[in-house]
Ligand SMILES: Nc1ncnc2c1ncn2[C@@H]1O[C@H](COP(=O)(O)OP(=O)(O)OP(=O)(O)O)[C@@H](O)[C@H]1O
């Protein structure tokens with residue numbers, strides 16, 4: 234298997250002694266969309282920065298399409314486009330200038346047609362002569378995306394691309410990411426949100442406290458972790474379950490006043506309707522009900538619980 | 542070699558210069574004029590010729606050096622400090638660009654700018670005094686090497702600084718005194734013996750002396766010594782920069 238990115242035993246201890254990455258191993262396949270999922274401070278940005286050559290690793294290795302990112306940094310870096318988390322731009326440059334600058338910086342010959350097409354796709358063409366400081370946050374984000382794509386990279390890193398982006402733009406962004414994937418670009422994005430990873434990614438890596446604690450195809454992960462719970466408040470306490478409900482994932486809590494049914498929301502037949510019908514058959518009446526999905530934190534707790 | 546990358550940085554820096562061309566030129570030209578009014582005309586008229594050169598003409602090389610030193614340092618230090626400060630340096634560091642190429646871009650642009658300003662100051666001085674340049678090639682040699690050396694120094698300061706105060710600190714506390722005491726406005730032979738010896742520890746003395754020699758063939762130290770000293774200083778700066786890049790000091794945390 235050829236990997237787009239292959240990270241081996243990567244560790245990073247910052248000068249202040251903080252261990253931001255702790256023996257990370259990670260392979261990203263060519264052409265996939267990979268989501269790096271983790272809470273604030275997990276080390277997502279540090280990992281990306283180390284792969285891209287912005288942060289010096291304390292130990293370990295990174296290969297980009299087979300090129301070591303230290304000894305063959307030119308080859309490694311020329312394949313990568315990076316959209317940073319922070320909106321860092323040259324405020325006084327115009328959109329067209331800053332995007333052309335990026336292409337040149339990566340050593341690529343001028344290609345006005347490509348840049349024009351890129352800016353049009355990102356709805357920036359009519360702003361091409363505007364200074365970046367006069368753009369809105371969402372537009373600045375798109376300028377950064379244009380800069381990252383200006384040199385036609387094979388691998389695109391998006392560090393929290395949807396922070397501060399409205400629903401519509403988010404949708405069009407995902408659409409563009411999928412189009413990029415169709416042209417063979419590998420995309421690695423970070424996010425705090427399970428839903429986002431779920432919507433976009435082929436595979437998901439979960440990072441916590443500088444460790445990648447799991448990488449899994451989205452399908453497997455959602456099956457494992459994306460469970461939903463239906464909580465039913467009962468009129469009368471129920472001490473034991475009727476026999477043909479015993480094979481379902483139901484627990485009785487608060488002295489029989491509540492039933493908690495755990496199910497998989499991704500399944501076509503998730504069992505919620507038939508459970509409610511059966512309860513009615515048995516004459517168990519519900520006062521109220523609500524559903525809840527395990528939050529990212531719950532998932533981490535579960536994962537950490539599993540692995541320890 | 543990623544020459545396109547180098548030229549991208551160079552052009553970026555130069556366009557930053559030209560965007561503020563008025564400010565870039567106004568201050569050095571104005572201060573040159575002030576120096577001429579104060580030192581050249583007001584005080585200079587009471588000072589006898591130095592080494593057979595009128596005092597007004599005598600201070601021209603020193604004045605150019607003064608401008609070029611501070612311009613080189615401030616251009617180069619700001620050029621690299623600002624992307625560090627704003628965060629846009631991420632792009633430089635993630636590009637397929639060696640550190641040498643990065644330096645070529647930044648220092649090249651800073652040196653070009655201060656060279657231009659140096660020549661403009663020279664032209665301005667031409668309005669006030671009769672100039673003669675006996676060794677134009679040597680003049681350009683000293684001007685160029687000084688611009689490059691001090692742009693390198695500025696680059697080092699821009700990487701070392703972790704705040705705008707520090708960016709100002711070295712130029713203010715070190716460079717300004719050294720240039721004023723570096724024989725810009727006097728020949729160090731006018732000083733008492735002990736101060737002459739102390740002056741020889743000041744690297745700026747060698748620059749000004751060599752530069753002035755290229756104009757008038759009069760100098761405080763011999764040409765060979767001047768050339769050697771400036772090359773030593775140049776190598777020192779290159780050495781420090783090589784070390785910075787090897788260790789990633791203040792660039793990659
Ligand atoms: N330059 C630095 N010096 C010291 N510690 C740092 C530095 N940069 C980051 N850290 C620390 O490393 C940890 C990981 O930071 P990182 O930015 O990689 O997290 P993240 O997963 O991207 O978080 P977020 O979701 O908030 O963006 C944090 O605890 C942070 O405080």
Ligand SMILES: [Mg+2]
Pocket residue numbers: 277278279318392
């Ligand atoms: Mg981050």
